[in-house]
Amino acid sequence: xxxxxxxxxxxxxxxxxxxxxxxxxxxxxxxxxxxxxxxxxxxxxxxxxxxxxxxxxxxxxxxxxxxxxxxxxxxxxxxxxxxxxxxxxxxxxxxxxxxxxxxxxxxxxxxxxxxxxxxxxxxxxxxxxxxxxxxxxxxxxxxxxxxxxxxxxxxxxxxxxxxxxxxxxxxxxxxxxxxxxxxxxxxxxxxxxxxxxxxxxxxxxxxxxxxxxxxxxxxxxxxxxxxxxxxxxxxxxxxxxxxxxxxxxxxxxxxxxxxxxxxxxxxxxxxxxxxxxxxxxxxxxxxxxxxxxxxxxxxxxxxxxxxxxxxxxxxxxxxxxxxxxxxxxxxxxxxxxxxxxxxxxxxxxxxxxxxxxxxxxxxxxxxxxxxxxxxxxxxxxxxxxxxxxxxxxxxxxxxxxxxxxxxxxxxxxx
Amino acid sequence: xxxxxxxxxxxxxxxxxxxxxxxxxxxxxxxxxxxxxxxxxxxxxxxxxxxxxxxxxxxxxxxxxxxxxxxxxxxxxxxxxxxxxxxxxxxxxxxxxxxxxxxxxxxxxxxxxxxxxxxxxxxxxxxxxxxxxxxxxxxxxxxxxxxxxxxxxxxxxxxxxxx
Numbered sequence: 001x002x003x004x005x006x007x008x009x010x011x012x013x014x015x016x017x018x019x020x021x022x023x024x025x026x027x028x029x030x031x032x033x034x035x036x037x038x039x040x041x042x043x044x045x046x047x048x049x050x051x052x053x054x055x056x057x058x059x060x061x062x063x064x065x066x067x068x069x070x071x072x073x074x075x076x077x078x079x080x081x082x083x084x085x086x087x088x089x090x091x092x093x094x095x096x097x098x099x100x101x102x103x104x105x106x107x108x109x110x111x112x113x114x115x116x117x118x119x120x121x122x123x124x125x126x127x128x129x130x131x132x133x134x135x136x137x138x139x140x141x142x143x144x145x146x147x148x149x150x151x152x153x154x155x156x157x158x159x160x161x162x163x164x165x166x167x168x169x170x171x172x173x174x175x176x177x178x179x180x181x182x183x184x185x186x187x188x189x190x191x192x193x194x195x196x197x198x199x200x201x202x203x204x205x206x207x208x209x210x211x212x213x214x215x216x217x218x219x220x221x222x223x224x225x226x227x228x229x230x231x232x233x234x235x236x237x238x239x240x241x242x243x244x245x246x247x248x249x250x251x252x253x254x255x256x257x258x259x260x261x262x263x264x265x266x267x268x269x270x271x272x273x274x275x276x277x278x279x280x281x282x283x284x285x286x287x288x289x290x291x292x293x294x295x296x297x298x299x300x301x302x303x304x305x306x307x308x309x310x311x312x313x314x315x316x317x318x319x320x321x322x323x324x325x326x327x328x329x330x331x332x333x334x335x336x337x338x339x340x341x342x343x344x345x346x347x348x349x350x351x352x353x354x355x356x357x358x359x360x361x362x363x364x365x366x367x368x369x370x371x372x373x374x375x376x377x378x379x380x381x382x383x384x385x386x387x388x389x390x391x392x393x394x395x396x397x398x399x400x401x402x403x404x405x406x407x408x409x410x411x412x413x414x
Numbered sequence: 415x416x417x418x419x420x421x422x423x424x425x426x427x428x429x430x431x432x433x434x435x436x437x438x439x440x441x442x443x444x445x446x447x448x449x450x451x452x453x454x455x456x457x458x459x460x461x462x463x464x465x466x467x468x469x470x471x472x473x474x475x476x477x478x479x480x481x482x483x484x485x486x487x488x489x490x491x492x493x494x495x496x497x498x499x500x501x502x503x504x505x506x507x508x509x510x511x512x513x514x515x516x517x518x519x520x521x522x523x524x525x526x527x528x529x530x531x532x533x534x535x536x537x538x539x540x541x542x543x544x545x546x547x548x549x550x551x552x553x554x555x556x557x558x559x560x561x562x563x564x565x566x567x568x569x570x571x572x573x574x575x576x577x
């Protein structure tokens with residue numbers, strides 16, 4: 001893709017907004033201002049239409065029958081896998097495993113890889129920025145195996161300390177589980193460099209890409225991570241679908257996560273022979289419609305261009321940061337130099353839940369709470385934050401409304 | 415509810431700014447802690463109950479304005495009341511917050527506490543308003559039971575334990 005004008009004009013915002021029916025909604029009698037995209041994004045009409053078409057004219061169970069609908073559904077489901085492969089620039093489509101979401105993908109690696117290759121006294125490195133989904137499974141494994149979790153610390157901007165990270169490696173280090181982008185603060189971690197460092201020590205790496213996949217172009221071969229996990233519903237697709245990318249040679253030596261149909265070659269009561277990847281990890285009927293809809297979401301995002309999305313959202317973030325940081329009594333939490341379009345903040349003297357409720361009265365949807373990242377909250381000594389997270393269909397006018405809303409909160413509580 | 419001033423009335427904002435009966439009582443004979451893990455609201459309640467009457471009461475903790483104002487106004491409302499009167503208020507407050515009691519048309523003893531009627535339209539905030547009342551109920555029973563709220567708890571996600 002040729003990048004000629006790296007600026008906000010490259011997104012036709014009126015066109016884009018008209019692609020999303022939900023953006024026409026009125027909430028509390030005001031036009032919806034949807035700034036909760038890090039939790040879940042909205043769905044364009046093209047993806048909604050794809051779901052309707054699949055359910056109206058293509059649905060059957062996949063992989064198991066010779067009739068027309070089953071063959072069609074199988075073809076579309078596998079075509080979605082190839083779309084994901086290209087989206088990630090993965091080497092092979094069999095490296096793409098459909099899961100219910102990022103959480104399941106991480107749990108799959110914990111069970112399939114961790115339980116086989118991590119043992120007593122071994123160490124797993126995580127970062128202080130992780131979402132609970134990339135902490136709890138490893139804690140469960142550590143408890144089961146007697147392994148130890150080591151945590152990469154961060155500075156006051158919310159950036160991981162790379163020197164301290166390097167110092168964590170030793171002969172017992174067996175795994176690195178790391179977020180690509182922090183959901184609570186927006187920090188974009190230098191994952192390429194960190195993966196390379198881990199590999200120097202022979203340590204495989206899982207990247208939690210839930211917050212990265214919707215906002216920037218990805219290249220698995222360039223990143224060289226061993227596993228990458230993300231969710232469909234944060235990138236204009238439906239809930240109930242996610243992806244685990246894994247290097248084929250690792251997936252092949254891993255144990256299945258769940259047993260059942262589709263993941264077998266043959267079953268007798270004495271012995272089951274497992275299927276090849278990716279089927280080995282897709283027991284039972286998968287979310288066929290959701291996988292196909294994720295494929296349509298990828299088509300939609302590609303149509304706009306991930307580079308355009310990244311540039312546009314970068315401008316939104318810069319504008320929002322400028323506006324909000326100029327407000328007295330408001331502190332932005334998470335000020336990393338490299339950030340995705342997430343603005344976590346606190347208003348002095350006002351609990352984030354009151355902020356969220358009052359903004360909702362003006363139709364503005366933000367998230368308030370610990371964002372499933374309690375260690376991040378503890379690091380910054382706050383019980384919770386208010387978080388506005390932007391997508392390529394948001395506008396500067398919406399950020400202006402957020403600023404007016406914050407001012408209204410301050411006036412009410414003054 | 416689009417006009418947030420219906421909920422965030424001056425009386426609520428004032429109790430949030432200057433909570434009454436804030437702190438802990440030394441030598442209290444009733445205690446309970448209420449915790450809402452979803453939003454981090456946390457209330458510690460201590461009371462002196464003598465001859466079935468709430469002689470003194472105090473609370474401390476962290477919370478949103480709704481929770482803090484509710485706790486502050488609650489302590490004012492039940493201080494000096496008989497245990498049974500306090501329990502009646504607990505029930506009436508819960509019913510008002512969950513929308514099963516209309517304080518303007520049905521008999522009740524809520525008085526000033528009616529300012530919280532608006533939370534019934536904000537399901538995610540109902541538990542903020544009720545948490546102090548749950549904790550009061552727990553504290554009143556803290557000598558007989560340590561884990562007071564069970565299956566009948568109308569507030570999923572709220573955890574309350576007597577101590």
